[in-house]
Amino acid sequence: MSLIDVTADPLMPEVASIGRMELPSVTPKPVRTSKNPKDMLPYDLDNENETIRNYRDRIPQCEALGEYAEIWNFFAQGRG
Numbered sequence: 446m447s448l449i450d451v452t453a454d455p456l457m458p459e460v461a462s463i464g465r466m467e468l469p470s471v472t473p474k475p476v477r478t479s480k481n482p483k484d485m486l487p488y489d490l491d492n493e494n495e496t497i498r499n500y501r502d503r504i505p506q507c508e509a510l511g512e513y514a515e516i517w518n519f520f521a522q523g524r525g
Contacts, residue, residue, distance in 0.1 A: 477488045507513070 476492075479485050479488065
């Protein structure tokens with residue numbers, strides 16, 4: 446058995462289920478912009494705060510599903 450086989454085996458049930466489920470669609474939100482940098486700072490802060498709120502909502506959802514790897518990814522990427 447190769448390293449690829451050992452690594453991929455735990456993922457096979459999840460990969461196989463993809464064909465049986467409808468994948469979610471994602472639509473990006475509009476981005477507020479301004480030519481004035483001082484106006485952009487509060488826009489950016491609002492976006493960052495909303496992102497943090499969204500991730501805080503996702504963490505309990507991941508825990509409920511037992512998706513601890515996803516929770517770790519949030520923190521590893523500086524999002525949690």
